[in-house]
Every structure is written in C-alpha cells, then in structure tokens.
Amino acid sequence: MNLHRKLLARAAEGRPVRVAQIGAGKFGSMFLHQARRTAGLHVAGIADLSVPRARAALARIHWPEGAYDAPGLDAAIATGGTHLTEDAMALIADPRIEVVLECTGDPAAGLRHARAAIAHGKHVVMVNVEADVLAGPLLAREAAAAGVVYSMAYGDQPALVCEMVDTLRAGGFTVIAAGKGTKYLPEFHASTPATVWGFYGLSEEQARAGGMNPQMFNSFLDGTKSGIEMAAIANATGLAPPEDGLAFPPAGTSELPTILRPHNEGGILPRKGMVEVVSSVRRDGETIPDNLRWGVYAVFEGETEYARRCFTEYGVATDPSGRYAALWRPYHFIGLELGVSVASAALRGEPTGCGTEWRGDVVAVAKRALKVGEVLDGEGGACVWGKCIPAARSRALDALPIGLAHGIRLVRDVAEGAIVTAADAPPDPASDPVRIRSEMCRIFSG
Structure with missing residues (x-):
C-alpha cells in the first residue's frame, strides 16, 4: 500500500x-x-x-x-x-x-x-x-x-488473478478456482485470420482502418490467448489446468461460486484448485447480463460454519450452500x-506474479486436417490454436508448444483436433528458443 x-x-x-x-x-x-x-x-x-x-x-x-x-x-x-x-x-x-x-x-x-x-x-x-x-x-x-x-x-489478467489468489491465501482461505472471462463459443477454435473479423462484427476495411492485426485478434478469439494466460497463472499459483483443456463454461458473476465448485458438489470442476475461463455468452450466443468478459475472478471456500455465517452477514456472493464464495474484478486496465x-x-524487490513451477503448458492443436509439407503459421494463424493442459501431459506427449509452432514444416499428417507433437513438426534443435525450452523441460521435469 x-x-x-x-x-x-x-x-x-x-x-x-x-x-x-x-x-x-x-x-x-x-x-x-x-x-x-x-x-x-x-x-x-x-x-x-x-x-x-x-x-x-x-x-x-x-x-x-x-x-x-x-x-x-x-x-x-x-x-x-x-x-x-x-x-x-x-x-x-x-x-x-x-x-x-x-x-x-x-x-x-x-x-x-x-x-x-x-x-x-x-x-x-x-x-x-x-x-x-x-x-x-x-x-x-x-x-x-x-x-x-x-x-x-x-494490468494484464494473469497478474491480477495472481494478486487475488495471493490475497485470499494470505487471509487463510483455500482457493477453489481462479481465472478470467472472455467471449467464447466452440466454433471460435476454427477461426483464422481470414474469418476473424466476421466474429467481431467488423469488415476488413474497418479493421484495417483501426490498425488491427488479424492474427493477434484471432489469438484472442480462438482460445489461444486464454490458454496462455491460464498456463501462466497455473505456473505462478500452483492451481492446476484441466487435463484436456479449458471448458469455458458460461457464467455470470452471480453464478461463479455455483458453477466453479467440485463436480461432486454440483459444479464443473474435476477437483478443487483449478484454473478456468468463463464465457460471457451462453452456447446459443445469448449474452449473460452480469458477464465477466473483461474481468478476473477467484472462487474460494468458507471451511467452517463461522466463516460461512460471516459470508452471509456481510453479503458475500456464495453458492446456495453458502460454502463457496467468489471475488471478481469486472475489468482490467491493461498497460x-x-x-x-x-x-x-x-x-x-517483489514480482506482481511469477512462475515458480512448470504446471501448465499450451500445446498446438490442429484447426483442420493438416498435411505433410504444410508450414505452421503460429499463434492466431490458420493452422493451429493453443490448448492449456497440464505440463506433465505435454511432456508425456512430447507436444509442440504454441510458442514454437511458427515456420515449422509438418513431416506427418495431423488430424483435425489432434495435438501436434514434436515428431509431427520437428522444431530446430539449434534455435535459441528451442534450446531454452529444452533446458526448462530438463530442469523442471523432476
């Protein structure tokens, strides 16, 4: 302060x-x-x-x-x-x-x-x-x-989420889930720079006049940027990514503690302590009135009857049981x-969030059937999108990280929806990013 x-x-x-x-x-x-x-x-x-x-x-x-x-x-x-x-x-x-x-x-x-x-x-x-x-x-x-x-x-969402998680933990609370909001529909994963402006309701001329980069905006839309940000949060907080990627459940702020609780208690989480992104629209495209499209959140637990009574007394937003509560910030100021x-x-001498473990990774997933000889065009491109999964699973698959999926020629066909591996698209082992990444994998794999 x-x-x-x-x-x-x-x-x-x-x-x-x-x-x-x-x-x-x-x-x-x-x-x-x-x-x-x-x-x-x-x-x-x-x-x-x-x-x-x-x-x-x-x-x-x-x-x-x-x-x-x-x-x-x-x-x-x-x-x-x-x-x-x-x-x-x-x-x-x-x-x-x-x-x-x-x-x-x-x-x-x-x-x-x-x-x-x-x-x-x-x-x-x-x-x-x-x-x-x-x-x-x-x-x-x-x-x-x-x-x-x-x-x-x-100002970017990962650091704001880390701050929220740290504040709750410093207060003695268990964090159940944390993440951000975005506008998501399943069909967004297939978006390319050639189709992106239609999803934003813009013409190519309007986007060009606004100086908008289609590949960058496509990364926001196709789920890649969300995956990258959740992996960063996982690495900084110890919260776990879902085994097969983010679910993007539709949720307004009033629904956060109900939806983002363990599945055996009526929520969608495989277990306590996860990262997740909530969608600002229902699957039919209807906008959620109290959506969190630009914001961040954390769901936490009142582990005693006294804590839950305090939640009630002070108007804390909770699930119907009163056990799970939520904090959120509706927007962020970026830079x-x-x-x-x-x-x-x-x-x-302190960071505002810092990855200390390698718990989350973002792997390249084929947007369509990819053929031998095609060259990957990276984050936000027409070939792949980035899925956030546990680092242990990424290591086991020898998956190609989205950060390296640019300018690499495929040596094997990859089916639509499949995770691209290093065997499918071998990165140059002599390049600096590949060597640094390999060094991290070696050090943190234990």
Whole structure:
C-alpha cells in the first residue's frame, strides 16, 4: 500500500526508477501514456524494430514531440527525456537502467531480451506472456539466482488473478478456482485470420482502418490467448489446468461460486484448485447480463460454519450452500496499470506474479486436417490454436508448444483436433528458443 509513497521519495531524491521498454505496441503504448504522469518513473529509452512506428505511437498517446528526441541515453538521462532506438541490447546493457519491460509479444525475442537483462542485473517485467509460458519458470529461477526480479505484468489478467489468489491465501482461505472471462463459443477454435473479423462484427476495411492485426485478434478469439494466460497463472499459483483443456463454461458473476465448485458438489470442476475461463455468452450466443468478459475472478471456500455465517452477514456472493464464495474484478486496465509492476520490482524487490513451477503448458492443436509439407503459421494463424493442459501431459506427449509452432514444416499428417507433437513438426534443435525450452523441460521435469 505504499508504492506511490516510495515513488515520490525517489522523485524527491532526483533518482527516478529508470526504465527501458522494448516494443511500442498497444500494451506498451498504454504504459507509456501513464508513465509520463507517474512521479518517480523515467522511461529513459524505448527500443522498437521501427523507430518511425514508435514515434507514431508516442504522438498518438499525446507525448510532446520534444520528449522523445534525445540523441542518446546520456542525453535522455540528463534531460529527463527518452531515447528511441532499434538497439534493444544497448539499452539493456546500460548500467543506469533498472527495469526492462519486454513488450514485443514475440516468444523468441522475449526469451532473448529477458536473459540478457538478467545477465546485466536488471529487473524484468515480462508483458510477453507467450515467452513466459514457453520458459518463464526457468527465467524466474535465473533471475532469483542473479538477485533480480522477474515479474508478470500488472494490468494484464494473469497478474491480477495472481494478486487475488495471493490475497485470499494470505487471509487463510483455500482457493477453489481462479481465472478470467472472455467471449467464447466452440466454433471460435476454427477461426483464422481470414474469418476473424466476421466474429467481431467488423469488415476488413474497418479493421484495417483501426490498425488491427488479424492474427493477434484471432489469438484472442480462438482460445489461444486464454490458454496462455491460464498456463501462466497455473505456473505462478500452483492451481492446476484441466487435463484436456479449458471448458469455458458460461457464467455470470452471480453464478461463479455455483458453477466453479467440485463436480461432486454440483459444479464443473474435476477437483478443487483449478484454473478456468468463463464465457460471457451462453452456447446459443445469448449474452449473460452480469458477464465477466473483461474481468478476473477467484472462487474460494468458507471451511467452517463461522466463516460461512460471516459470508452471509456481510453479503458475500456464495453458492446456495453458502460454502463457496467468489471475488471478481469486472475489468482490467491493461498497460495503464503496468507501472505497479515496475515500482514493485524496483522498490520492493517483489514480482506482481511469477512462475515458480512448470504446471501448465499450451500445446498446438490442429484447426483442420493438416498435411505433410504444410508450414505452421503460429499463434492466431490458420493452422493451429493453443490448448492449456497440464505440463506433465505435454511432456508425456512430447507436444509442440504454441510458442514454437511458427515456420515449422509438418513431416506427418495431423488430424483435425489432434495435438501436434514434436515428431509431427520437428522444431530446430539449434534455435535459441528451442534450446531454452529444452533446458526448462530438463530442469523442471523432476
């Protein structure tokens, strides 16, 4: 409850928390908008593959033009401005940078940047959930050994769920289920970049005018992004993914504690302690009035008669038995809240969520019958979607993780709905992401 006070102290001392941000897309732009309004934070450098694109993003979020014209990091630090560059590694290596924000969304780039930052003694805030799910527990272990923080991004749903779970557990409650909401129908799994705008009710022209990336938006729609986020939560909290993927049950906030309780007590959960995503629409497409499409939740247990009586006395939302209760937050602010992670890492030495175990994985599943010779086009593409399953099952199948399912040629046919294995689409063992992933599997398989 004192991050703001600590930031004010750093501002008064004339030594703000200096940040290097890699990637100036939507999430990163939202953070940058608020960073200029946050005492004690200084975004000293922004690295992007396209400096003109970064300039356009800063103009769009109302940064004054002179604020990002610093000719180098020395000038940026001297004047309080920001240096734009294509050289992420130069920013990472500078000893004056305290926190590195990885906002690229590219798994390979995310792993490379995070490892470099840790090697240079920087805290890492990993906005790139795709990279985190591919090898986050290994990065967290390396960061701890180096005496720095590796953290999820506050404002994104995984970190908010982790906060909710931690708060309940710190209060002595058992968490039964936790996750987020989304709009889901089973047919969304087959969506491709060519069909995605129809599901959103947009024309291609409207989407193009809005600068929307069809593959990225398709990842949100086809279930992949939900799977990635639930795997990240599982790895950070110890909650378990369902054995054969998320069920996406339709549920409004009033239904959470009734639906997300164990199946032998009338709910849908195989057991207590699971991650799950709830749909904002019924299977017939009807919108649920009190839906949680943009929010997060946790269901927890009142294990004694006294606790359950307190729930009743204070109007806590429960199932009919009064035993299971729910907390939720109806929306999240995405990058607008990311400064919380930066401040927590630099000033408290604590992550806002961090994968410490490898419990959940996201594996590639064929959207249609795939043939020998086809090349996979990755997350949100036309070939595969990502299913969240237990890491133990992924290991047993030698499944291809969604984070590696890009640019790989199939050597065997794969049936529609089948999990793609490394034998079906062998990744290059010499590539950095594959080597890092293999290292994590070896270390955490025990």
